[in-house]
Amino acid sequence: MAKASDVSRGNFIRYNGEIMQVIELEHRTPGNLRAFYQMKMRNVKNGKLAENRFRPDETVDIVRVEVKEMMYSYRDGENLVCMDNETYDQVYIPEVAFGEGIQFLKEGATVKVSFDDTNTPILVELPASVELLVTYTEPGVKGDTATKTLKPATLETGATISVPLFVNEGELIRVNTLTGEYMERVK
Known part of the structure; x- marks a missing residue:
């Protein structure tokens, strides 16, 4: 068992019987009250967020990962x-x-x-970005690069994202796996 003051951002702890990852950690010392640690945690099984205050000397179960x-x-x-x-x-x-x-x-x-x-x-x-082939999208027209208008495109994995008008079927593009957004064409 460790103390709450030993926990840092990114650690995994056991909280209410569930394994949680510490996303945000802030040490607070309000006016004439005792200091505490405010932790924002994400449940690794279902992704739900939880917040709790811990006293600096309170014991916390840090999970080795x-x-x-x-x-x-x-x-x-x-x-x-x-x-x-x-x-x-x-x-x-x-x-x-x-x-x-x-x-x-x-x-x-x-x-x-x-x-x-x-x-x-x-x-x-997951990797921060992946390179995927565009399997279907409406064909682009010459001069479509002037505006930031987007169109739907189906990728080789079956996912559908929005891409700029100049992207055509059969091109390789880079996609951000966290946001699901088009990043750039791959040469």
């Missing part, structure tokens, strides 16, 4: 199978752990998987 780089292999029902790049072991990870960016993930992509102390996958970090 091991991070491994793994390669996404294929989908198996409600799970995604990832392979350890060093031992070639395959791990079944629930698709909920991948978050919203799962729609941009294609086979062979490298992801960072966080395992708790019982060797259970708890969180998957």
Whole structure:
């Protein structure tokens, strides 16, 4: 057990029986009251946010987390199978752990998987951006680069995003996996 003053942003703690990741941490000392730590945490299983105040000497259960780089292999029902790049072991990870960016993930992509102390996958970090092929979009017309108008485009993973008018079918584009936005064309 550690004290609340030992916790830092990004740590994983056990709070109310659930594993939470500390997103924001602020030490506050209001006027004539005692100091406290205000923590904003995200539940790694369902993504819900929670906030709580901790006294500096209050005990907190910090969870040891091991991070491994793994390669996404294929989908198996409600799970995604990832392979350890060093031992070639395959791990079944629930698709909920991948978050919203799962729609941009294609086979062979490298992801960072966080395992708790019982060797259970708890969180998957996708690459910041991915390069995907545009499989369908309306054709662009010469001179369409003058405005910032967007049109829908379907990508090779089946995801649909908004792209500028000059992007055509068959082009390779870079997509931000966190926001799902078009970044640029890949040459």
